Amino acid sequence: MLLLFRSFSNTPYVYDSNTNDMFNIDENVFAKLQEVNGHVSELKDEKIKKSCEEAGISDCILPLQEPQVFKKDMEEMNLGFTKLTLGITHSCNLRCSYCIYSGTFQDERTHESKHMSLEMADKIIDTFFVKTDDSQKQPQMVIFYGGEPFMNFPVLKHVVERVKDLNKKTGFSVTTNGMMLKKADILDFIVKNNFFMNISFDGPVQDRVRIDEKGNGTFNALISILELIKEKYPDYYEKNIGFNVTVTPATDLPETVTFFHSNPLFKNKNLNIIRHYDPDNAFCRKYDLMENQELLKGDFEKLRKEYPEIYKENPSFHNGCYLSSMVQVNQRAMGNRGFLPLNSCCYPGLNTVFVDINGNCFACERTEHAPVGHIDKKPVDDEIVKKYVKTYYDIASKHCPQCWASHLCAKCYSHVKRGEVTEKNFLEYCDSFRKSVQSSLELFATIKEKDETAFDDVKVITSIND
Numbered sequence: 184m185l186l187l188f189r190s191f192s193n194t195p196y197v198y199d200s201n202t203n204d205m206f207n208i209d210e211n212v213f214a215k216l217q218e219v220n221g222h223v224s225e226l227k228d229e230k231i232k233k234s235c236e237e238a239g240i241s242d243c244i245l246p247l248q249e250p251q252v253f254k255k256d257m258e259e260m261n262l263g264f265t266k267l268t269l270g271i272t273h274s275c276n277l278r279c280s281y282c283i284y285s286g287t288f289q290d291e292r293t294h295e296s297k298h299m300s301l302e303m304a305d306k307i308i309d310t311f312f313v314k315t316d317d318s319q320k321q322p323q324m325v326i327f328y329g330g331e332p333f334m335n336f337p338v339l340k341h342v343v344e345r346v347k348d349l350n351k352k353t354g355f356s357v358t359t360n361g362m363m364l365k366k367a368d369i370l371d372f373i374v375k376n377n378f379f380m381n382i383s384f385d386g387p388v389q390d391r392v393r394i395d396e397k398g399n400g401t402f403n404a405l406i407s408i409l410e411l412i413k414e415k416y417p418d419y420y421e422k423n424i425g426f427n428v429t430v431t432p433a434t435d436l437p438e439t440v441t442f443f444h445s446n447p448l449f450k451n452k453n454l455n456i457i458r459h460y461d462p463d464n465a466f467c468r469k470y471d472l473m474e475n476q477e478l479l480k481g482d483f484e485k486l487r488k489e490y491p492e493i494y495k496e497n498p499s500f501h502n503g504c505y506l507s508s509m510v511q512v513n514q515r516a517m518g519n520r521g522f523l524p525l526n527s528c529c530y531p532g533l534n535t536v537f538v539d540i541n542g543n544c545f546a547c548e549r550t551e552h553a554p555v556g557h558i559d560k561k562p563v564d565d566e567i568v569k570k571y572v573k574t575y576y577d578i579a580s581k582h583c584p585q586c587w588a589s590h591l592c593a594k595c596y597s598h599v600k601r602g603e604v605t606e607k608n609f610l611e612y613c614d615s616f617r618k619s620v621q622s623s624l625e626l627f628a629t630i631k632e633k634d635e636t637a638f639d640d641v642k643v644i645t646s647i648n649d
Contacts, residue, residue, distance in 0.1 A: 184587035185221035185240070187213060188621055190628040191491065197221075198624055199240045203590040204517045205624065206238060221587075239519060247580040247589075248522045250572045257530045266356075267311055267322035268537040268548050271299040271338050272330040277360050277401065280392045280470065281431045284330075287465050290552075290600075298335040299540040304342050306558050307538050312349040321349070326356045328537070328548050333363040343376055358383065358427065360393070362401060364408050374419050381455065382409075383427045386439040392431060409448050425453035428503065432459075432472035436482035440500045454503035458483075460615070487622060491629045494637070506641070508623045509630065513638040515591065523583060526594040531555050531571060532563030546571075550602025571596075571604070578609045586613070588620040 186198040195213035198205040208216075212231055219225040224242045226232040235241075248256075273295045279285065286293045312321050325346055327339050339357075346353050356379040364370045373380060382405075385393055390400025413420040426449065430436065443449045459466070467473045483504070490501050494509075529535060531546035532555055538544050542558035545551060555571060556564040575596060583589040594616055599608040630637045 184244070184585065184589070185216065185223075186587045186621060186624070187216055187221060188625055188628075190625055190632060191488065192629065192632060194628070194632065196624070196628050197240070198587065199238075200523070200587045200590045201241065201243060201245055202239050202517055202519050203515050204239070205628065206240075207628075244584045245519070245521065245523050247576065247583050248525050250525075250569070250576050252522075253525050253528075253572070254530045254533070257533055262534050264311075264320055264322045265534045266324040266326055267307075268326040268328050268535070269299065269304070269307065269342065270328045270330075270537065270539040270548060271304070271332055271342075272335040273297040273540060274334040275329060275331040275360075276334060276362055277331065277393055277395055278398075279360075279394070280433070281429065281459050281466055287469055288461070289463070289465070294330070297540055299338050301338060301341055303540070303542055303558070304338050305345070306542065308342060308345050308349070310558055310562055311536075312346060318350050318352065322353055324354045324356055326358075328358060331360055331363065332357050333359060333366075333369055336363075336369055340372060343372075347376070354379065356380070360401075361405050361408055362395075364412065365404075370412065370415075374416050377419075378423065380424050381427050382424060383429065384409075385429050385434065386442045388431075388434045388439065392429075392433050406448070413448065421451075425455060427455045427457055428500075429457045429459050430479070432467055432475035432479055433470065434479065436479060436486070440486065443500045444498060449499060451497070452499055454499050456500065456503035487626055490626060491633060494630060495634075505623075505626060506638075508619075509627055509638050510641050512591065512623055512627045513641075523589045525572075525576065526579060526583065526589070526592045528572075528575065528595045531568045531596070536562060538562070545602065546596055549597030552600060553596065553602030553604065574604050575599075575609075578604065578606050581606075582610065582613070586617070588617045591620045591623070592616055593619070 184200045186200070188196055188198065190196065195208050195210060196205050197208055197213070197216060212234075215226060215228055215231050216223075222242050223232060223235045223240055226235070273284075273292065274297065275282075275284070275294050278294070280287075283291050284294050315321050325342065327342075329335075332339055343355055355376055357373070358381045361382040361384065364373070383393070384405055387402070389402040389405065393401050395401060412424070428439070428443070430439070443454060461467065464473065464476075467476050486501055486504060490498075490505050493501065494506075529546060532544070535547055536544055537546070537548045537550070538558060539551070543554045544556040544558060544562045545554055553571060555567050556562045583592070586592070594612065596602045596604060598612050599605070
């Protein structure tokens with residue numbers, strides 16, 4: 184399958200999903216391929232047809248990688264157990280309007296005062312550390328998730344202290360709203376144990392969308408906390424803290440970009456820009472933001488058009504939007520392997536596991552509707568996983584081989600109603616994914632026209648989201 188597209192300079196390109204390669208072509212070739220809707224076999228110009236075939240471009244439709252082959256490939260990569268995520272509380276000290284647990288979204292739980300117990304935490308540690316006595320197979324990173332993880336600080340602290348005794352190489356990470364870092368005992372503990380910390384902070388819109396239980400804004404309070412951390416622990420602040428910035432239709436994007444680029448607290452910081460997307464528009468309807476949703480699309484397009492001119496200046500907000508996708512396109516594996524990847528799926532339980540407060544186990548924190556086991560039985564039940572992956576594969580194999588974006592698709596289990604895999608759920612995001620991939624290819628080609636070495640020295644950025 185082919186995508187014909189143009190860079191910002193109007194230069195014509197063709198992207199071939201079978202080889203995962205893109206080609207700079209002339210206007211004549213572009214026009215001829217357009218005439219036949221990208222079907223090389225239907226080209227009447229034999230010279231162009233031969234050139235395409237010699238480049239490996241053909242009309243063949245590749246099958247999707249079968250689950251057993253996919254699992255084998257993942258095992259051979261030998262990544263190890265990269266992360267164990269613990270959902271240690273359902274409680275939160277904020278009431279963010281766009282939160283999936285806010286009560287706005289159908290089929291999702293709401294905030295509740297429930298915590299993981301010490302007994303459950305010990306069961307999890309015993310399962311993944313004590314019973315797995317090979318340190319190479321133990322989690323490389325333990326991540327704390329909520330709710331707000333610091334609402335259950337005693338269990339967080341207990342887990343860290345036990346894990347450190349069992350495997351000194353295991354690291355720790357937490358995603359937090361940051362409000363409880365004003366407590367010295369919490370902040371000092373986090374710094375002492377060298378946590379990687381993602382703080383959720385949305386900039387100027389903070390007082391409107393990230394409010395506390397009494398309805399008060401949190402902008403000034405969090406800014407004061409960040410200033411305190413930077414002053415007390417400057418090296419830690421510089422090296423270990425990043426920010427999750429959620430952009431919703433309530434966000435004034437130009438104001439937000441200016442804020443993060445001008446405030447010294449965020450200079451050279453890693454900003455993970457999370458585009459809040461609600462296909463049912465429940466959030467927009469509740470807060471009368473439908474018009475803002477359309478304005479936001481235009482504002483993001485302006486940022487995309489700016490990026491080729493300023494990316495070398497390392498603009499934090501623009502990087503948060505586009506850098507990761509640029510690096511991933513730059514480092515993509517090319518060549519016809521005879522099959523297409525299973526989108527961006529993991530093999531559940533092989534490298535990561537999420538465990539909730541009740542001991543239910545999932546592929547990750549974004550698949551809370553699809554448990555793959557339980558800590559009291561089998562944390563990862565092979566039969567459940569096989570059935571789960573097979574269900575996804577059966578649906579994907581009907582649609583992905585006919586899609587030009589299949590090789591670069593970011594879709595996984597978490598994008599189908601948080602792990603609830605049905606054909607309806609699977610197809611819901613496909614149009615938006617295709618638009619996103621095409622936008623990335625256009626941007627990538629534009630930047631590479633200016634600098635062939637762009638992004639060659641940048642590592643893939645891994646983000647931890649709340």
